[in-house]
Amino acid sequence: MPQRPSRASRRAALQALLLAACGWPSLSMAGRQIEEPLSDAVRTALSTAVAGAAPPEPVLPSAQHRLDYERWLQHASQRLTRYKSHPVERQEFLQTLWYEARRAGLSLSLVLGLVQVESAFRKFAVSTAGARGYMQVMPFWSRLIGDGDESRLFQMQTNLRFGCVILRHYLDRERGDLFMGLGRYNGSRxxxxxxxxxxxxxxxWQQDVD
Incomplete structure (x- = not known):
């Protein structure tokens, strides 16, 4: 169980909450994911998880699932307008995020919240630690579980795929503890x-459909 945060930590947390509420990323919060040794089994599983491509349209099993998806897409697109003004770009981003979050078993609102804090929805964001793109993926992940091409981390689907897979990995390592898993993702466990x-x-970002 984590220790009670210090006064300085609580003050930093309050500042972070205010910045998140305004939609601004905090450079003071920028962390560095730690490159940890991976067992062969974990490396293979993660490499498999980031491989492949998303379908151009979501595959939904029923009319109700389609209705839920369309409702979520409409609500999320309205909120995202402040960050992405072009409707086609918004739809493409949200459709890809929906697929990657669902594929990794993650909450849609959690992934949207993380992207907001990490990059303020900027595709080409680069942190002081060298993390890249929407979900601020560290380049070493491309070498560990990808094809070694760091530049691909600026591609929308690749970045969201890596980010969601990595977040899922950290949450699994922390046995579902969201507080600790997010801290590990940021390098501030x-x-x-x-x-x-x-x-x-x-x-x-939380809506009726999540």
Missing amino acids: GQAAYPQAVLAAQRQ
Whole structure:
């Protein structure tokens, strides 16, 4: 169980929450995912998870699933307008995020909240630690589980695929503990500022369908 945050940590967390509420990423929160050794089994599983391509349209099993998807897409697109003004770009981004989040077994609002905090929905964002794209994926992941081409982390689907797979991996490592899993994703495991900022942003994205 994590220790009670210090006064300085709580102050940083409050600042992070305010920044998340405004939709601004905080450079002071920028972390560095730690490159940890992976067993052959884990490396193979993650490499398999990032391989392949998404279908051009979501495959939905029923009319109700289609209705739920369309409702979510409409709500999320309205919220995303402040970050992405072009409707086609918004739809492409949300359709891809929906697919990758669902594929990884992640909440849609959680992934949207994380992208908001990490990059403010900027495709070509680069952190001071060198993390890239929407979900601020560290380049070493391309070498560990990808094809070694770091430039592909600026491609929308590749970035969202890697980010969701990595977040799922960290959550599994923390046995579903969202606070610790998010901290590990940011490279600030056990500190409150980043998880609280992502969870605050997530609440802004939560809808009837998640």
